[in-house]
Amino acid sequence: MHRKIFSTGKVFPPLTTVLILYYYVFSLLTFKPVPRDWKGNKDCASQLTINSSTASASTPFLSWTQKVFFMTKKIMDNDDIIRAIRRMAHEIVEKNKGIENICLVGIQKGGVVLARRLASEVEMIEDTHIDVGALDITFYRDDLNTKEEQPIVKKTDIPCTINNKTVVLVDDVLYTGRSIRAAMDALIDFGRPAQIQLAVLIDRGHRELPIRADYVGKNIPTSFNDRVEVFLEEKGKKDKVVLVSGQ
Amino acid sequence: MFKAKDLLGIKELTTEEIYHILDTASNFKDVLKRDIKKVPPLRGRTVVNLFFEPSTRTRISFELAAKRLSADVINFSITTSSVVKGETLKDTALTIKALGADFVVIRHSSAGVPHFLSRLLDISVINAGDGANEHPTQALLDLFTVLSYKRKIKGLTIAIIGDITHSRVARSNIYAFTKLGAKVRLICPPTLLPSEVNNLEIEVFNNLEEGLKKADVVMALRLQLERQSKGFFPTLEEYFNLYGLTSERLKLAKDDAIVMHPGPMNRGVEIESDVADGPQSVILEQVTNGLAVRMAVLYLLAGVKK
Numbered sequence: 001m002h003r004k005i006f007s008t009g010k011v012f013p014p015l016t017t018v019l020i021l022y023y024y025v026f027s028l029l030t031f032k033p034v035p036r037d038w039k040g041n042k043d044c045a046s047q048l049t050i051n052s053s054t055a056s057a058s059t060p061f062l063s064w065t066q067k068v069f070f071m072t073k074k075i076m077d078n079d080d081i082i083r084a085i086r087r088m089a090h091e092i093v094e095k096n097k098g099i100e101n102i103c104l105v106g107i108q109k110g111g112v113v114l115a116r117r118l119a120s121e122v123e124m125i126e127d128t129h130i131d132v133g134a135l136d137i138t139f140y141r142d143d144l145n146t147k148e149e150q151p152i153v154k155k156t157d158i159p160c161t162i163n164n165k166t167v168v169l170v171d172d173v174l175y176t177g178r179s180i181r182a183a184m185d186a187l188i189d190f191g192r193p194a195q196i197q198l199a200v201l202i203d204r205g206h207r208e209l210p211i212r213a214d215y216v217g218k219n220i221p222t223s224f225n226d227r228v229e230v231f232l233e234e235k236g237k238k239d240k241v242v243l244v245s246g247q
Numbered sequence: 248m249f250k251a252k253d254l255l256g257i258k259e260l261t262t263e264e265i266y267h268i269l270d271t272a273s274n275f276k277d278v279l280k281r282d283i284k285k286v287p288p289l290r291g292r293t294v295v296n297l298f299f300e301p302s303t304r305t306r307i308s309f310e311l312a313a314k315r316l317s318a319d320v321i322n323f324s325i326t327t328s329s330v331v332k333g334e335t336l337k338d339t340a341l342t343i344k345a346l347g348a349d350f351v352v353i354r355h356s357s358a359g360v361p362h363f364l365s366r367l368l369d370i371s372v373i374n375a376g377d378g379a380n381e382h383p384t385q386a387l388l389d390l391f392t393v394l395s396y397k398r399k400i401k402g403l404t405i406a407i408i409g410d411i412t413h414s415r416v417a418r419s420n421i422y423a424f425t426k427l428g429a430k431v432r433l434i435c436p437p438t439l440l441p442s443e444v445n446n447l448e449i450e451v452f453n454n455l456e457e458g459l460k461k462a463d464v465v466m467a468l469r470l471q472l473e474r475q476s477k478g479f480f481p482t483l484e485e486y487f488n489l490y491g492l493t494s495e496r497l498k499l500a501k502d503d504a505i506v507m508h509p510g511p512m513n514r515g516v517e518i519e520s521d522v523a524d525g526p527q528s529v530i531l532e533q534v535t536n537g538l539a540v541r542m543a544v545l546y547l548l549a550g551v552k553k
Contacts, residue, residue: 139278139287150551152270153274156274
């Protein structure tokens with residue numbers, strides 16, 4: 001049953017329907033998401049502001065969708081990473097009083113590029129050569145049967161003997177500590193290092209083993225479901241660290 | 248990538264899976280060069296070697312591969328087992344499964360036995376040679392060896408000489424090399440050529456000299472003396488004169504051709520000692536690579552969710 005409001009002959013729906021539709025459209029247009037931090041918690045708006053200028057200022061729409069649907073946030077940009085690596089290199093030199101008996105070993109695959117970047121910084125500081133290796137830990141992992149995908153083994157290349165040397169293990173993200181446990185097992189099959197130290201770009205907490213890093217680029221509080229993604233290249237032009245929160 | 252719980256033959260594998268096995272094997276080869284040659288991924292798993300046919304290198308290779316991966320190995324010898332008392336294959340297999348094995352490596356004189364076990368058991372079954380059907384790990388190690396010398400498979404000419412009919416190695420290698428894009432030539436007496444060859448896109452030569460021309464890889468097969476009761480050729484001397492690989496004949500192949508043999512060799516029957524021990528021979532390299540390939544197979548199958 002339709003009413004004729006004007007004499008044009010057009011049929012209009014009841015006024016209540018128009019009002020409901022109008023309210024619906026209006027509420028959609030003016031909707032603002034409840035501020036959440038990357039853990040997905042409400043009422044943590046203060047944490048959201050950390051470094052968020054780079055992520056949200058230029059592309060507000062993108063960051064809006066990112067926050068609602070992906071909750072992606074840039075934690076470190078190119079310059080932050082360069083500074084962190086430089087500081088870590090200085091710390092390595094300082095703690096070991098030079099780099100004479102030191103070998104850097106990156107864990108495949110995220111740690112390898114970081115190890116090379118650290119090495120070139122250390123070499124610049126000390127003006128001598130430092131050995132850099134790559135270590136694949138796939139054969140030493142404890143989750144062969146629990147993972148969905150097939151293991152893909154990468155190259156292991158330890159260029160020097162590690163006997164009686166200080167080996168600095170390098171990885172991009174320190175999380176449960178299980179990779180580091182596996183890496184230490186793998187490393188010890190190559191010899192008996194005098195000391196093993198650990199350098200990581202990101203320490204995101206949630207350790208499941210009694211392991212801690214000696215050199216940390218940045219500590220980040222995260223939740224269990226989050227993902228930390230490190231984009232790191234040899235040249236270091238568009239590097240970044242991104243936190244993707246899982247809901 | 249790797250979906251099946253078993254390795255039954257090359258025929259069932261995709262090109263991608265083959266390359267995945269070979270890539271993994273190259274990493275295990277690096278492990279074998281270390282001082283400590285043992286890695287822990289199969290710790291707590293059990294591998295049963297169930298060999299119903301005699302074997303030296305395959306059994307030892309599988310045993311050593313499993314041990315290098317920290318698995319426990321049981322060697323099942325037919326002569327001292329209940330098989331002599333008349334236990335059926337099915338019962339033997341079920342007994343092994345009940346004992347908690349994770350892998351069965353089986354060699355049997357009848358084709359299809361590994362496939363039968365694969366349906367019967369929910370643990371991984373690895374074919375180590377079934378009758379004249381397939382010997383997949385041998386083909387994989389041959390691929391690995393050729394790749395390590397030639398850097399590619401595509402476009403190579405592979406000459407396989409000898410007893411094709413009785414050879415599971417030949418069948419697996421034909422599947423493997425044609426899948427990866429090599430040209431396969433079979434060189435054999437007409438009596439030792441299987442009838443199904445017409446279905447495969449391969450060249451067949453009855454003259455060794457012709458077949459060897461410009462070959463990149465020369466693979467001599469063992470003349471399976473235990474299966475030659477029907478007079479496929481007059482005498483062993485006659486066979487050597489026509490199909491024996493000599494250093495003279497090898498000159499017809501490419502200068503950088505490699506000589507392979509799956510072993511065990513009958514020196515002076517299918518291959519001359521000078522060739523077997525010569526500079527172009529990679530026969531011992533094949534044995535070394537076999538260990539790495541078998542480690543890769545065990546490791547990858549262990550990672551398949553059942």
